[in-house]
Each structure stands twice: as C-alpha cells, then as structure tokens.
Amino acid sequence: MSKNELTSVAWSFFLKVDDEKVRCQLCNKELKYFHSTSGMISHIRSTHENELRELQNENKQLRVRASRGNPAVNYEEATENLIMAICTSGASFQLLKNSWFRKFCRILDPNFTLPTPDAARKVISKHATSYITNTMEQLSAVDKFFISFDSWEDKYENFSIYVVFLYYTDDQYNKRKVLLGIRNIAGKVTSENIEELAAGLLIEYNLDFSKIMGTITDERSNLQGFLNTNVYHQVLCAAEALSHIVNAASEIPLLVEVMNKVNGLVSHLSRSKSERTRFRESSSSLRIESRLPLPFRTDRPGRCISFARAFLTHYESIKSLTRGQEFILSEQEKENLEIFVQCATPYLEAINQVESDKTFCSEVLIHFASLSDFLNNQRHNHPVVKVLTEETVHQFQRFLENDIALLTTFVDPRLSYTDGVLLQKSWKDVEKLVESYCADNYRLINASNDQNPEPAAKRKRPSDTHFSKFIESLTQSTVPGSIETEIVNYKASVLTYRVALDSCPLQYWRMNQSRFPTLCRLAKDVLSAPQSSIQAERYFSECSEVVSSSTRNRHSALSLNETLLNSALGIIKRMDTDPKWNEDEESDGESDEEPDAADNFNAWDRSVDPTNYELSAVKEENF
Numbered sequence: 001m002s003k004n005e006l007t008s009v010a011w012s013f014f015l016k017v018d019d020e021k022v023r024c025q026l027c028n029k030e031l032k033y034f035h036s037t038s039g040m041i042s043h044i045r046s047t048h049e050n051e052l053r054e055l056q057n058e059n060k061q062l063r064v065r066a067s068r069g070n071p072a073v074n075y076e077e078a079t080e081n082l083i084m085a086i087c088t089s090g091a092s093f094q095l096l097k098n099s100w101f102r103k104f105c106r107i108l109d110p111n112f113t114l115p116t117p118d119a120a121r122k123v124i125s126k127h128a129t130s131y132i133t134n135t136m137e138q139l140s141a142v143d144k145f146f147i148s149f150d151s152w153e154d155k156y157e158n159f160s161i162y163v164v165f166l167y168y169t170d171d172q173y174n175k176r177k178v179l180l181g182i183r184n185i186a187g188k189v190t191s192e193n194i195e196e197l198a199a200g201l202l203i204e205y206n207l208d209f210s211k212i213m214g215t216i217t218d219e220r221s222n223l224q225g226f227l228n229t230n231v232y233h234q235v236l237c238a239a240e241a242l243s244h245i246v247n248a249a250s251e252i253p254l255l256v257e258v259m260n261k262v263n264g265l266v267s268h269l270s271r272s273k274s275e276r277t278r279f280r281e282s283s284s285s286l287r288i289e290s291r292l293p294l295p296f297r298t299d300r301p302g303r304c305i306s307f308a309r310a311f312l313t314h315y316e317s318i319k320s321l322t323r324g325q326e327f328i329l330s331e332q333e334k335e336n337l338e339i340f341v342q343c344a345t346p347y348l349e350a351i352n353q354v355e356s357d358k359t360f361c362s363e364v365l366i367h368f369a370s371l372s373d374f375l376n377n378q379r380h381n382h383p384v385v386k387v388l389t390e391e392t393v394h395q396f397q398r399f400l401e402n403d404i405a406l407l408t409t410f411v412d413p414r415l416s417y418t419d420g421v422l423l424q425k426s427w428k429d430v431e432k433l434v435e436s437y438c439a440d441n442y443r444l445i446n447a448s449n450d451q452n453p454e455p456a457a458k459r460k461r462p463s464d465t466h467f468s469k470f471i472e473s474l475t476q477s478t479v480p481g482s483i484e485t486e487i488v489n490y491k492a493s494v495l496t497y498r499v500a501l502d503s504c505p506l507q508y509w510r511m512n513q514s515r516f517p518t519l520c521r522l523a524k525d526v527l528s529a530p531q532s533s534i535q536a537e538r539y540f541s542e543c544s545e546v547v548s549s550s551t552r553n554r555h556s557a558l559s560l561n562e563t564l565l566n567s568a569l570g571i572i573k574r575m576d577t578d579p580k581w582n583e584d585e586e587s588d589g590e591s592d593e594e595p596d597a598a599d600n601f602n603a604w605d606r607s608v609d610p611t612n613y614e615l616s617a618v619k620e621e622n623f
Contacts (some may be wrong), residue, residue, distance in 0.1 A: 014040050024043060216533040259308070309348075
C-alpha cells in the first residue's frame with residue numbers, strides 16, 4: 001500500500017477485508033479494491049457526504065485527495081467530447097457499456113458518470129433537432145440559394161455518403177454557407193433515391209423549391225434527373241473539371257510506366273514504416289523539407305500532380321530504400337515527368353484556389369483563360385502539352401455554355417468586359433443573356449419601387465419623314481430605368497474604374513443598389529455560387545467510418561443521419577478552432593506527442609448558456 005493510500009481519508013471510513021476487497025464501516029458495503037482509493041472516495045462522497053464534512057471540520061488538515069489532472073473538471077464538457085468522439089469515429093455506442101472502459105474512466109475520475117448508449121443517442125438527437133430548427137429559422141428570409149451535392153461511395157460495404165451545403169447572399173451582401181446535412185444511402189445509388197434524398201432535405205428545412213437557383217455537382221452526378229425535372233441550373237464543379245484534364249495527361253502512353261513507378265513508391269512508403277523512416281531521414285540530410293510522397297484522400301483532385309511533384313523533389317532519397325532501384329527512372333522518363341509536372345503545376349494551383357470557400361464562380365472562366373495562355377508558351381509538339389491543350393479547350397467550351405458561369409462573370413466588376421475570356425463569344429452575347437434572364441425573373445422589380453406609378457404619357461404619332469423616324473429610334477433604344485440602361489451604365493462604370501482583384505465583388509453591389517437595382521438583384525442571387533463542391537469531400541473519411549460502424553451495429557436510418565450530422569458539425573468546429581488542421585497531412589499512423597492547444601475545443605458552441613447542450617447559433621461561414 002502506497003504512502004498516499006495510507007494517508008487518504010478513505011481509510012477513515014473503510015477497512016480492508018482482504019487484498020481484493022474493502023468494507024465501509026458505516027453501511028457495511030463491500031467494494032473491490034484495486035490498490036486505489038478512488039472507488040472508496042466516490043462511495044463516501046455519494047453516500048456519506050455529511051459524515052465526511054464533519055470529519056473534515058474536526059481535522060482541518062484532512063482533505064480528500066484530488067483526482068489526477070485539473071480538480072475543477074467540467075464533466076458536462078467531458079461528456080460532450082466523449083459523445084463527439086463516438087460520432088466522428090467507428091466506435092460503437094456499446095463502448096459506453098464496456099466494463100473495461102468504465103473502469104478506465106473510474107480510475108481517471110471516480111466522480112465522472114458515463115452516459116448510457118440511449119442517453120448519448122438522445123443528446124445527439126437533441127443537437128441535430130436544435131441545429132435544424134435554428135437553421136430553418138435563419139434560412140426563412142433567404143430569397144435565392146444554391147445547393148451543392150458531393151458523394152463518396154464505398155464499393156466494398158455497398159453504401160454511399162452525400163454531403164449537402166446551401167449557399168446564399170445575406171442582406172448585408174455577405175456570402176454564406178450552411179450545412180444542410182450528410183446522409184447515407186444504402187445499396188445501389190439511383191437517380192430516384194438521389195432525388196428523394198435532395199427533396200427530403202429541402203422539405204426538412206422547409207425550403208421553397210422555387211428559390212433554388214441551381215446546384216453545384218460533378219459531371220457524373222446522379223442528380224441530373226432532379227435538375228431536369230425542376231429546371232434548375234447546374235454549376236459544374238471546376239475542381240473536378242481541372243482534375244479531369246491533368247488525369248488525362250497523366251494517362252498518355254508516354255507517362256503510363258512513369259506514373260506506375262510514382263504510385264509504386266507512394267504505396268511502398270505507406271506500407272513500410274522502416275522504409276518511410278529511412279526515406280525521411282535521407283531527405284532531411286539533403287535539407288528537403290517538402291511533403292513526402294505519401295497517400296492522402298483517394299478522391300483528392302489533382303493527386304497525380306502532387307505525387308509526381310513529391311516524387312521528383314525527393315528523387316535522390318529513393319536510392320536510400322532497399323527496393324529503391326524499382327522506382328529509379330531513365331533519363332528520358334525523368335525528362336517526361338519533369339515536363340508533366342512543369343505543365344500541370346498551374347492546374348494544381350488552380351484546383352487549390354477553386355476549392356476555397358472564399359472564391360466565386362465568376363473566376364472559373366478566368367482560370368481557364370489563364371491556363372490556355374500558359375499552354376501557348378509551352379512546347380506545343382510535346383504529347384503532354386497537346387493533351388493538356390485539347391482537354392483545356394474542351395472544358396473551357398463547356399463552361400462557356402453554362403449560363404451561371406457567364407452571368408456570374410458579367411456581374412463581377414473585377415472581371416466583366418475583360419478581353420480574351422470568352423473565346424468565340426462576345427460580351428454582347430452575354431448582355432443578351434442578362435437581359436433575357438432579368439426579363440424572365442425580375443419583371444416587377446422597378447414597379448415595386450413605385451407604389452403609385454403615373455400612367456405613361458401618350459406618344460404623338462411621328463411624321464413619316466426619315467429624320468423623325470431616326471430620332472424616335474434613338475429615344476426608344478434605352479428607356480430610363482430599363483435593364484438595357486443599367487447594362488450601359490454598368491459597362492461604363494467598370495471600364496472607367498476597375499475594382500481591385502482582391503476585393504469582394506458583392507461589396508460593389510452593396511454600394512450600388514440604388515444605381516443598378518435589377519443588376520444588383522441578379523448579382524446577389526448568382527454570386528453566392530461557389531466554384532466547386534469539393535469542400536464536402538473532407539468530411540468523407542471520418543463519416544465513412546461512422547456509416548461502416550453503424551451498418552455493423554444496425555442503427556436506424558434516423559439515428560445514423562443524426563450521428564452523421566453531429567459528426568459533420570464536429571469537423572466544422574475543428575476546422576474553425578484549428579485553421580491549420582488538415583486531414584491530408586502526412587502521418588505515420590502513430591504519435592507520441594502530448595495533447596496541445598489544438599485539442600482544446602468544444603464540439604458544440606455553448607457560449608450563450610453553458611448549462612445546456614443546444615447549439616447557440618446556426619453554423620455559417622462568413623466570407
């Protein structure tokens with residue numbers, strides 16, 4: 001028995017029966033003894049609190065020894081984080097009933113009461129219900145919005161996960177993003193059950209289908225039927241389009257064997273920790289500090305470029321591996337890979353930019369124009385450059401046929417009327433699209449500004465002279481207050497003074513609401529669209545484990561969806577708390593590091609009332 005145990009207040013109440021049992025002298029209750037007084041102290045505090053207080057009053061030096069760590073433990077916060085650990089991992093709720101886990105928690109702090117599986121599910125359900133209620137209230141005043149869908153499919157366990165976000169512009173002309181939900185679809189994915197999922201989420205949040213501007217999806221999305229049925233605009237995912245271009249270039253015959261060696265090295269380093277350590281030490285001795293060629297998310301756009309760049313950067317370290325000779329390139333192979341990396345790196349930079357929530361859909365055409373200009377200065381006779389050029393032109397043309405891409409570019413004062421952006425199209429063509437769209441959707445905007453409009457004055461019949469007809473045609477070409485007049489004045493405004501490229505285009509329209517009322521409304525509606533739906537994919541790695549675990553544990557569909565929503569909210573909270581957090585960061589899968597400040601975050605924001613579990617605000621991101 002240790003000195004601390006002998007001096008503990010517990011022995012004023014308990015006697016040892018044998019090496020494995022102790023008995024309370026007040027109530028004769030027997031407890032198992034594991035050479036720790038934690039269980040005895042817990043019994044004393046819960047059953048004999050008055051006797052303990054009297055004993056301490058008699059002997060001021062007698063104190064109950066505090067448990068290891070901070071004595072001022074926030075048990076409610078601990079419970080929240082424990083439940084979030086279950087939500088964001090493959091752990092089962094039955095862990096809360098596991099005797100060894102309960103013993104582990106008692107040793108850490110005998111005063112901590114583990115929630116039961118049912119209690120944990122009720123907390124998760126309460127969080128989900130509160131979030132949906134608050135979000136529904138927040139979105140009730142939204143005029144128009146876009147929704148993004150992205151999916152991840154597990155072919156082995158036969159399920160898919162869909163993440164749905166909503167984008168809109170608020171009354172202060174700030175771009176907003178709101179998580180609607182993350183849902184699981186068991187079995188084969190069809191256009192019918194995708195439509196059912198989309199419609200179900202919109203109904204759950206009481207959203208008006210007529211307010212949907214369009215959706216951001218990839219090219220192979222099963223939502224095509226949903227879009228066609230409801231006549232919504234489809235905003236193509238720019239990250240997926242750019243990734244398709246570089247993937248096509250990496251698969252040409254000239255690079256097939258080279259990329260096999262690149263991927264072979266990545267796979268080899270991911271499997272062998274000893275080889276990975278040797279490789280890292282070699283790169284460190286060569287003072288190479290960039291990322292190692294290690295795998296990350298399989299659905300990461302442009303991953304072939306990242307692997308190829310890392311392969312070349314750490315090329316000298318390959319010789320340190322026991323199987324390094326398998327991955328050494330010939331001079332010609334290395335030259336071809338260098339050309340691929342040189343030509344494809346701007347695409348990776350573009351992918352990283354379009355993935356950001358702070359960018360606008362209006363920038364997509366500029367990205368393609370910039371990449372086309374870059375390729376014009378490369379070796380046109382090289383197969384890599386030829387494929388990149390062909391695929392870039394093809395994708396560029398697809399986006400030029402997309403109405404949302406054209407409308408957003410037009411109402412972005414940083415980019416509107418820029419030369420070399422529209423290829424064969426002209427800004428006159430875009431102006432006609434704007435006029436047509438505004439005529440169909442904003443017919444009452446001018447009338448609504450005037451409660452009692454005066455009747456138009458009767459026009460006198462002009463004379464038949466050519467001069468009179470010419471004058472009348474001029475006066476009728478632009479009617480004050482018409483969309484045509486707004487377009488003329490807007491063009492003069494942006495060409496006279498071009499706003500800075502790093503400025504927010506929405507703030508231009510916030511300051512010009514009275515000057516361009518119709519165009520301002522158009523800008524507010526369409527500039528909320530992002531360039532890519534790829535942001536959703538960061539949720540798949542953690543949430544797929546939840547679905548896989550829940551499938552094995554046979555959770556109900558409602559319970560699973562609520563758990564997935566809590567898991568996604570936890571990921572959002574982690575990203576907000578630790579901006580440097582990145583699940584793509586390389587890791588050996590083992591860590592001896594102590595917890596740091598990055599681990600000090602709450603799963604749910606409870607700044608309003610720390611005594612309840614409800615979300616205090618709708619999760620939004622302000623751009």
